[in-house]
Amino acid sequence: MNTQPLRFDTKIAVLLRADLESWQRLNVTAFLVSGLGSRVPELVGEPYEDADGVGYLPMFRQPVLVFEGGEKTLRTAHGRALDRALPCAVFTSGLFATGNDRDNRAAVRAVPTAGLDLVGLAVYGPRNAVDKTVKGARMHP
Incomplete structure (x- = not known):
């Protein structure tokens, strides 16, 4: 059995605006990463199973790093992600007022x-492209 730690040459990063309420941070993170999982299927690993043979859904195969920053940091990171053509999901303030996917997309x-x-x-x-994209943000506390 290989016990060497895995080092990924890719990175998943979520950048949240620092002034969000706790519930908003959790909600926004969940919505954002669901977009990556649907767009980049190789991010998702194999299904899980416990010792009794009960199956569970697969999850990302690598960690999700969560950062925070101000409005300017988010705008800059967004521009960098677009310039680098990185798969990107966005959550805008207007989405807090909608209640479904159709209205989210319209907003x-x-x-x-x-x-x-x-x-x-x-x-x-x-890794290096994502690091450069979120440069200036700090790890979420």
């Missing part, structure tokens, strides 16, 4: 890229 579609009021961003890609 984002109604705003030009530069005008998005970002409260969260998730990116995936090569």
